[in-house]
Amino acid sequence: MGAAMTQPGESSAAGLLSRAGIQRFPSSRLDLFIVRDFLSREECAALAELIEAQHRPSTVADSNGDNAFRTSSTCDLSSEIPAVAALAKKLSHLSGIDLAHAEPLQGQRYEVGQEFKAHTDYFEPKSADYETYCAVAGQRTWTFMIYLNDVEAGGATRFRAINKTIQPECGKLIAWNNRKPDGSLNAATLHHAMKVRAGRKYVITQWYRERPWG
Numbered sequence: 773m774g775a776a777m778t779q780p781g782e783s784s785a786a787g788l789l790s791r792a793g794i795q796r797f798p799s800s801r802l803d804l805f806i807v808r809d810f811l812s813r814e815e816c817a818a819l820a821e822l823i824e825a826q827h828r829p830s831t832v833a834d835s836n837g838d839n840a841f842r843t844s845s846t847c848d849l850s851s852e853i854p855a856v857a858a859l860a861k862k863l864s865h866l867s868g869i870d871l872a873h874a875e876p877l878q879g880q881r882y883e884v885g886q887e888f889k890a891h892t893d894y895f896e897p898k899s900a901d902y903e904t905y906c907a908v909a910g911q912r913t914w915t916f917m918i919y920l921n922d923v924e925a926g927g928a929t930r931f932r933a934i935n936k937t938i939q940p941e942c943g944k945l946i947a948w949n950n951r952k953p954d955g956s957l958n959a960a961t962l963h964h965a966m967k968v969r970a971g972r973k974y975v976i977t978q979w980y981r982e983r984p985w986g
């Protein structure tokens with residue numbers, strides 16, 4: 773018998789661990805990986821500049837009526853920008869997931885006091901807009917996120933179910949599987965982008981879907 777087959781929109785722990793420089797966070801509850809220096813300082817600065825140049829208030833699929841749930845700004849990054857297209861390709865190479873399953877890359881900017889409270893990246897199947905978000909491309913599978921700067925204070929990403937807090941560091945990538953090995957949604961992926969206390973924080977995220985984005 774060979775290695776377990778992955779579905780088209782999925783990465784795999786075995787595949788990721790075969791890449792240079794990747795570390796696995798030891799947890800039986802969640803597949804979480806870290807790559808330091810995935811991007812250079814120059815690449816990070818150029819991407820942060822794109823986010824700074826064009827952003828809108830972030831939105832949430834389900835905030836439970838809390839209008840301070842996600843207070844950051846979001847930038848939709850066009851794949852017509854060469855640096856953006858190059859990053860999507862580099863991420864696809866790392867994840868092993870075909871670019872067709874990638875959402876458009878998104879940047880986030882957090883100013884002092886801004887955060888994204890504890891949430892999961894998958895869409896709640898019972899929520900009112902599940903159909904809106906998932907009808908074409910299906911559920912989110914994996915998240916690959918890169919910190920684009922060193923934040924002066926605050927801005928860590930906290931996974932409370934596994935008691936792990938990841939500090940933002942320029943160029944550091946984190947990746948996790950939003951589902952369990954059996955394909956069911958993994959509530960242990962709950963994470964909180966904690967408040968920035970000083971300076972600004974920039975990240976860029978690649979979400980992948982079960983089916984082609986369209």
Ligand SMILES: O=C(O)CCC(=O)C(=O)O
Pocket residue numbers: 880888893927928929963964965966975977
């Ligand atoms: O900024 C972070 O640390 C996490 C961002 C996040 O969880 C998201 O955008 O879904």
Ligand SMILES: [Fe+2]
Pocket residue numbers: 891892893963
């Ligand atoms: Fe998230």
